[in-house]
Amino acid sequence: MSRVAVIMRSKNEMPYLPEAIASLRRQTFKDIELFAVDSGSTDGSLDILRNTINPEHLICIPPESYLPGKVLNDMSARATQEFIVFQNADAIFQSEDALEKLLRPLFDGEADAVMSAQVTRSDARFIITYDYLRAYDPKNIKGDNADFFSAVTCAFRRDLWQKIKFPEKGYAEDVAWAHECRAQGARFKLAADSVVEHSHNYTLKELYRKKFRHGLRFAHTYGRRTNLFSQTMELCKEWARDLFYALRKGRPDTIPYNIAYRAVIHTALYRGLKEGSRG
Incomplete structure (x- = not known):
């Protein structure tokens, strides 16, 4: 059995999903098993997932039932691997060793949970790119921002999740989970050299x-x-x-x-x- 489960969350992720999957396939670290949950895609994303993933590892849920923390918990429960990776279905690894660099602190016992750094897409608004540069600067992850943690692309020990589940009410569930884990002594780390491209130009x-x-x-x-x-x-x-x-x-x-x-x-x-x- 693979040591690492990679879990994708998807809803209408075109045109980024094919490249996200391709970037995962290009990774030098190959010992993974891929899972996905789709919450009502209508743009062809679901067809791509069906052609990519073992049918037993693809879960479809209605969009109205999507609650981030519950979905993360349900999918983590399905995976029995020692380490769990979340990769949003529109997050694209920027190097072939990005996954290995994300996992290395876990394998070496330096951390219990790790997140990748994120860079914006070429079409991102100027102010959004500025916010990303500040958010993923290691010097800024301290004080009131010490619990900053993004589940867009992250990895953690399964036994940590078994001890502390993601909160299933509300949003910003990744930050709330990091807060509770850190309060109980878990070690979190930013893998600054593991980079994914991911951003949204929200209205x-x-x-x-x-x-x-x-x-x-x-x-x-x-x-x-x-x-x-x-x-x-x-x-x-x-x-x-x-x-x-x-x-x-x-x-x-x-x-x-x-x-x-x-x-x-x-x-x-x-x-x-x-x-x-x-x-």
């Missing part, structure tokens, strides 16, 4: 929904609270930082959207935190 409405859910999670998991003054001050600080970065990079054309983007994030976080703090 402002989609961005609001995502960050509102994050606000709920931060209130429930960390007991984080906010008020209008502190949230506004944080927004102004980030506006200034974004402005100087855009000017330094010679991209003043991005400033109007950058302002709207950051305002939506902080408005959504503020409202999510306020609602979450009410229980």
Whole structure:
């Protein structure tokens, strides 16, 4: 039996799914077994998965039943391998040894869970690329951001998951899981040399929904609270930082959207935190 299970989550992942699978097949580390869960694809993604994966390892669920934490737990329960890898079906490994570099800290006993670094696609908005550069800078994964962990492409010991399951209510389940695992002594690591390409140009409405859910999670998991003054001050600080970065990079054309983007994030976080703090 393979030592490593690779689990893909898919819903309408075209045009990225074929290259994501191809990038997995090109990996120098071959001792894997591939699983996938599809939650209602209508763009041909499911046909590709059916032609790629052992039918016993492909699970189809209706879109309305998709809850991230529950899906991660259900699929992890199906895999009996010692190590589990999550690779989003639109996440593309950027080198042939990226999977090996992701797994190496687990094999060497240096960590219990590891995540890959992410870079944005060529069509990503300027401000999104900037946020990714900051998010995956090891110097920034500390303090209030110490629990930052992305399940887009990550690996962990199965026995860690058996001890601590992903929360099945709400979103930002990967960060909440990392918080609980770290609280119980688990070691998390960023494999900065294991890189995947993955990003989304969310509409402002989609961005609001995502960050509102994050606000709920931060209130429930960390007991984080906010008020209008502190949230506004944080927004102004980030506006200034974004402005100087855009000017330094010679991209003043991005400033109007950058302002709207950051305002939506902080408005959504503020409202999510306020609602979450009410229980």
